[in-house]
Amino acid sequence: MKPSITKGTRDFTPTIMAKRNYIFSVIRGVFQKYGFKQIETPSIEQLSTLMGKYGEEGDKLLFKILNSGDFAANLTDEQLLERNSIHLTNKICEKGLRYDLTVPFARFVVMHREEIAFPFKRFQMQPVWRADRPQKGRYREFYQCDADVVGSNSLLYEAELIEMIDEAFTKFGIRVEIKLNNRKILSGISEIIGEADKITDITVAIDKLDKIGIDGVVAELRSKGISEEAIKKLQPILNMSGDNHQQLNTLKEVLAASSVGLKGIEELEEVLGYVEMANLKNNVAIDLTLARGLNYYTGAILEVKALDVAIGSISGGGRYDNLTGIFGLDGVSGVGFSFGADRIYDVLEQLNLFPAETNQGVAVMFAAFDAEGIKYCLPWLRALRGKGVSAEMYPEPAKMKKQMAYANATGAKYVAIVGDNEMASNTIALKEMATGTQETLTLEQLLERF
Amino acid sequence: MKPSITKGTRDFTPTIMAKRNYIFSVIRGVFQKYGFKQIETPSIEQLSTLMGKYGEEGDKLLFKILNSGDFAANLTDEQLLERNSIHLTNKICEKGLRYDLTVPFARFVVMHREEIAFPFKRFQMQPVWRADRPQKGRYREFYQCDADVVGSNSLLYEAELIEMIDEAFTKFGIRVEIKLNNRKILSGISEIIGEADKITDITVAIDKLDKIGIDGVVAELRSKGISEEAIKKLQPILNMSGDNHQQLNTLKEVLAASSVGLKGIEELEEVLGYVEMANLKNNVAIDLTLARGLNYYTGAILEVKALDVAIGSISGGGRYDNLTGIFGLDGVSGVGFSFGADRIYDVLEQLNLFPAETNQGVAVMFAAFDAEGIKYCLPWLRALRGKGVSAEMYPEPAKMKKQMAYANATGAKYVAIVGDNEMASNTIALKEMATGTQETLTLEQLLERF
Numbered sequence: 001m002k003p004s005i006t007k008g009t010r011d012f013t014p015t016i017m018a019k020r021n022y023i024f025s026v027i028r029g030v031f032q033k034y035g036f037k038q039i040e041t042p043s044i045e046q047l048s049t050l051m052g053k054y055g056e057e058g059d060k061l062l063f064k065i066l067n068s069g070d071f072a073a074n075l076t077d078e079q080l081l082e083r084n085s086i087h088l089t090n091k092i093c094e095k096g097l098r099y100d101l102t103v104p105f106a107r108f109v110v111m112h113r114e115e116i117a118f119p120f121k122r123f124q125m126q127p128v129w130r131a132d133r134p135q136k137g138r139y140r141e142f143y144q145c146d147a148d149v150v151g152s153n154s155l156l157y158e159a160e161l162i163e164m165i166d167e168a169f170t171k172f173g174i175r176v177e178i179k180l181n182n183r184k185i186l187s188g189i190s191e192i193i194g195e196a197d198k199i200t201d202i203t204v205a206i207d208k209l210d211k212i213g214i215d216g217v218v219a220e221l222r223s224k225g226i227s228e229e230a231i232k233k234l235q236p237i238l239n240m241s242g243d244n245h246q247q248l249n250t251l252k253e254v255l256a257a258s259s260v261g262l263k264g265i266e267e268l269e270e271v272l273g274y275v276e277m278a279n280l281k282n283n284v285a286i287d288l289t290l291a292r293g294l295n296y297y298t299g300a301i302l303e304v305k306a307l308d309v310a311i312g313s314i315s316g317g318g319r320y321d322n323l324t325g326i327f328g329l330d331g332v333s334g335v336g337f338s339f340g341a342d343r344i345y346d347v348l349e350q351l352n353l354f355p356a357e358t359n360q361g362v363a364v365m366f367a368a369f370d371a372e373g374i375k376y377c378l379p380w381l382r383a384l385r386g387k388g389v390s391a392e393m394y395p396e397p398a399k400m401k402k403q404m405a406y407a408n409a410t411g412a413k414y415v416a417i418v419g420d421n422e423m424a425s426n427t428i429a430l431k432e433m434a435t436g437t438q439e440t441l442t443l444e445q446l447l448e449r450f
Numbered sequence: 451m452k453p454s455i456t457k458g459t460r461d462f463t464p465t466i467m468a469k470r471n472y473i474f475s476v477i478r479g480v481f482q483k484y485g486f487k488q489i490e491t492p493s494i495e496q497l498s499t500l501m502g503k504y505g506e507e508g509d510k511l512l513f514k515i516l517n518s519g520d521f522a523a524n525l526t527d528e529q530l531l532e533r534n535s536i537h538l539t540n541k542i543c544e545k546g547l548r549y550d551l552t553v554p555f556a557r558f559v560v561m562h563r564e565e566i567a568f569p570f571k572r573f574q575m576q577p578v579w580r581a582d583r584p585q586k587g588r589y590r591e592f593y594q595c596d597a598d599v600v601g602s603n604s605l606l607y608e609a610e611l612i613e614m615i616d617e618a619f620t621k622f623g624i625r626v627e628i629k630l631n632n633r634k635i636l637s638g639i640s641e642i643i644g645e646a647d648k649i650t651d652i653t654v655a656i657d658k659l660d661k662i663g664i665d666g667v668v669a670e671l672r673s674k675g676i677s678e679e680a681i682k683k684l685q686p687i688l689n690m691s692g693d694n695h696q697q698l699n700t701l702k703e704v705l706a707a708s709s710v711g712l713k714g715i716e717e718l719e720e721v722l723g724y725v726e727m728a729n730l731k732n733n734v735a736i737d738l739t740l741a742r743g744l745n746y747y748t749g750a751i752l753e754v755k756a757l758d759v760a761i762g763s764i765s766g767g768g769r770y771d772n773l774t775g776i777f778g779l780d781g782v783s784g785v786g787f788s789f790g791a792d793r794i795y796d797v798l799e800q801l802n803l804f805p806a807e808t809n810q811g812v813a814v815m816f817a818a819f820d821a822e823g824i825k826y827c828l829p830w831l832r833a834l835r836g837k838g839v840s841a842e843m844y845p846e847p848a849k850m851k852k853q854m855a856y857a858n859a860t861g862a863k864y865v866a867i868v869g870d871n872e873m874a875s876n877t878i879a880l881k882e883m884a885t886g887t888q889e890t891l892t893l894e895q896l897l898e899r900f
Contacts, residue, residue: 009494044590360487
């Protein structure tokens, strides 16, 4: 039998794992430094927890788990012969795989609310599964790295997330632009131009400004049935330019009659105020076309774009006013952010930014050429390990060439070679793999070296 | 809607996560120090990879994933109305959840054999899923932490695994006995007493020696149809005592006529020889009743028993001669070991052995009492974070009591309190939470402290 791997899933070899662990460890370090605490939730959730939370399309993309035991026994002839896969699924599946980390987190908060100290700053780094059509860069199993704060309306947290983003990408060495919008401003714009129900059409059109120009955007707005008067009112926004403060001033004029719009501007200003104090390494820019998560974000909307690689958004987030409402706990506002580990991986790889230490080879590999040589090495090996130094013994008295090939392939930093001369003089010959230089050391000298 | 969690699965709160991470990090540290490299395989495997690898019972315990899309459309009336859950499963499920880390590892080795340098020392720490009946200490989702070497027959690796076990449990502070057996010795015993096909009955009976005494064991062997002559030949083994070497000598006499038995003794002797050189902290004892994995282990069998807690085996492993044979790659011998993270957790908890640093609170939480106070704190907060110190701001000017309760609940080590006096004198009041002592510090003094 020739084995295969499921479409859209991946094996991670040691080399890739080391790089992935580097990404996770940078992100984890930033999360922890900012006071976020890790939780984990089960991979398997009740379908009743998951269904209806991601739209109709999302329901289809959930991986469903067949009930154990004799699941078909109690189905009626009618139910069976209908051959309706959706109806049948409801009868034979009660559980599904986690689709994101947000809904399980909401469930967690509701179920553990008595033990949690609010504001609750949690981070979570776990795989999620989606029965998507696999394609380049899109997988059926992938990691999400989320940080959220729930139980506080303070806009300090929006600023804190932006600082975390700035710090993480600075550590990665990836130059980014952090884009910031506010759902209330989008609501204000729709309100002012009298098209409150067309907020999505409007933002989708504005989003194309760079590509199709003002005339193109206007044409698209017309095609969506937006009135000439509304389009006219949009002009100052389409023509908006200058830095964040100049844009905020334009918006204040345009949205002067919308209380929700003004609230959005006020929130943006407060967040930008905190952020400006922080001397970030990366630029934070207002971007009104940012419309991710329009269904659930109620305040800030955040997105990160890499400057030196043509790739979509590499991370994003925002504020939602009622995360846990779906599970019966109202009034818990939250703001959160998700690092896209797979995309960050691709960017680091393309820009050749992975640090050299992601090589996970041992510090010292011992090579001997007969059984006696191996026995000679063992106390040296144990002495190194006793000092906390990673080390291993090539397990057979194989030819030098074979042992060196293994050391090369596994990334060993040094090879300690033991032949008759070394045994006679109570030494080893330590060869540095990167340079090829070799020196003869006693055990004491070897231990001093590491 | 009141949310619930799937039976047999668990949420891990920050406190529990910190303890689990401690366990994983000790184990990972040992694995890496011994030259093992991490891989990950997908949670979802083809059912064709998984089915038939864990026995009939195992097939039932696999979580199966319903095919996406219109899975019922092409089923015939006959197939549907048969209501045979096993037949239907074959038609509507192609994928399942990982049941252990060993079979996916075998698949990995076969699929990546061209990129792998053998001997391949891999470790893997990932969850596995079993549709078992949930009960105390048994979960449907749990982590396995496996280390295996494939592609070498060297018994140095058996010794290395034992040293790793010794080191990990020494780090945990858990006193254990490491039990060692060899499948070839069990085969030899069955051969000598002329009951080669009853190896399982014999080891099960011997296993009860402590509880039911020699007479009980003899009675059980009789009830299994084992001949009086065979039982007589078993006597020296049932009466075996003394240290490892004395036991090996007894075995050599009893198994003198069995070449496989003598080979097993020789292997045990070689492994014990290496281990004795290593000055382990824990005792390694031959235990002929150790019969785990009798279906697949072909050489060493290993098990770890905690000495100070009444709990089953907390880790185990052994050598298998043909791991990858099921996937068409013969001649790849391996030896491996699995740490039982959940059981280790229970032991550490019962013996109160978790180190204090598993508390994941920030070093400093800032507390202010008005908007101005909060703004005053932000540069201090950023300065600490800039030094790599974990710190956070309580996000609202709440009452002292509420802020201190948050600091307590989240495990903050210090609270930096800022009132009017502090702002006037350009200081903060730093309160150590454990002792209650408080001192006034300038920014410079604060930064020096951490």
